[in-house]
Every structure is written in C-alpha cells, then in structure tokens.
Amino acid sequence: MKTKQFKLGPMDNFSYLVWDEETLDAAVIDPAWQPEKLAAFLKAEGLKLRAVLLTHAHPDHVNAVNFFTSGDPELPVHLHEADHFMLETAPKTLKPAVNGEKIEAGALKLLVLHTPGHTPGSVCYQAGDAVFTGDTLFIGECGRVDLPGSSPEALYDSFVKLAGLPDGAVVFPGHSYNGDTSTFGVQKEYNLYLKLARQGRRADFLKAVS
Numbered sequence: 001m002k003t004k005q006f007k008l009g010p011m012d013n014f015s016y017l018v019w020d021e022e023t024l025d026a027a028v029i030d031p032a033w034q035p036e037k038l039a040a041f042l043k044a045e046g047l048k049l050r051a052v053l054l055t056h057a058h059p060d061h062v063n064a065v066n067f068f069t070s071g072d073p074e075l076p077v078h079l080h081e082a083d084h085f086m087l088e089t090a091p092k093t094l095k096p097a098v099n100g101e102k103i104e105a106g107a108l109k110l111l112v113l114h115t116p117g118h119t120p121g122s123v124c125y126q127a128g129d130a131v132f133t134g135d136t137l138f139i140g141e142c143g144r145v146d147l148p149g150s151s152p153e154a155l156y157d158s159f160v161k162l163a164g165l166p167d168g169a170v171v172f173p174g175h176s177y178n179g180d181t182s183t184f185g186v187q188k189e190y191n192l193y194l195k196l197a198r199q200g201r202r203a204d205f206l207k208a209v210s
C-alpha cells in the first residue's frame, strides 16, 4: 500500500491518496480545496479511484467531494452517520463508516476507528501502518473541542483508544499544524494529550483541552 500526502488550501489541510500497488485501486481521504491536484496525480500514476473516505464533515475536509462524485456518480462516499447531518449537500452515494468495520475500495481495505470528540462522527482510518487521524489528533496537538457538536469527554475516550495503537503506526493528520507526520511511539511521548490519555489522567486531560 502506498500513501501520498497533499497540503492544500488556505488552512493547511491535508488530503491523502492511498492505493494498492498491484491493482492500482485507490481511495481519497478528505478531498478539499484543490481537487485538480489530486486528479492530476491519479491520472499520472494510472490509479483507479474506488472510494472517498471522510474523517468528518467540516467543510474544509469535504468541499471537493462533488468534484469526484460528479465525474463518477457511482463513487461511494463514506462518512460516520453521526456527522451526516453536517453536510450541506449529501452525495447520493453517501455510505456510513462503521467503527470496527473495514471499508473495501477495490483491493484496498481501511479499518474505521470511531474517534468522536472534535465532531460526533469523527473517525480515523487505519490501513497497514498508516493512520489518518483527521482533526482528532495532530502532531503534538489535539483537535478543537469548542465547536458545535464537540465533546471533550468523548475526545478523552478517543485518545485512550488511539494510545493503544502500536508505536510504529504512522500519524497522518488532517492539517499541517506542528508537523506533517510522526509515529504513535513519538506522539505517546511528546503529545501532551496522548500522554495524559495513556496514563489514564482524565481530569488533567479535560483541563488541558478546556
């Protein structure tokens, strides 16, 4: 499996392409802002786009979904059901992203980890060593929990879950805030929020995010 990170738009968002090297089946994660750059890469590499996967429904992560669904009306768009209400226009091919289930995009398989907190339907997608963390976990930071639908308590539980991922797993966040990528091993040491969650320090975590 291969991964390509694209920093796009005015808010340092990341979109990702993930693909299977043998079949060239590909998925796009959080397409936004400059989809033509993603499309150019897909074309240059001969990749076949099989699915759109959304980490959550904030506009800065989804504003180019229509670019891809208008070109392929059958293209499935996965988003956790708890975030469906946030979409201004829901794609006809909108599908759920269910915790613990694997989404199949051709030969590609991505495991859904429901990680509410930033939004009720925030998820991370895990494929091989890569974990796409959206606005739940950034390098050295956590997502905002002062927005409508946010929950600091839910984010704590989500961070406890993420703290259980292997040290060698690679963090691919939804924005380039303090860095572009890291490992969970490094983040468990240096990310205050992941560290507190790993140590079971719920009260300190809730204080730190407030």
Ligand SMILES: [Fe+2]
Residues within 6 Å of the ligand: 056, 058, 118, 135
């Ligand atoms: Fe967000």
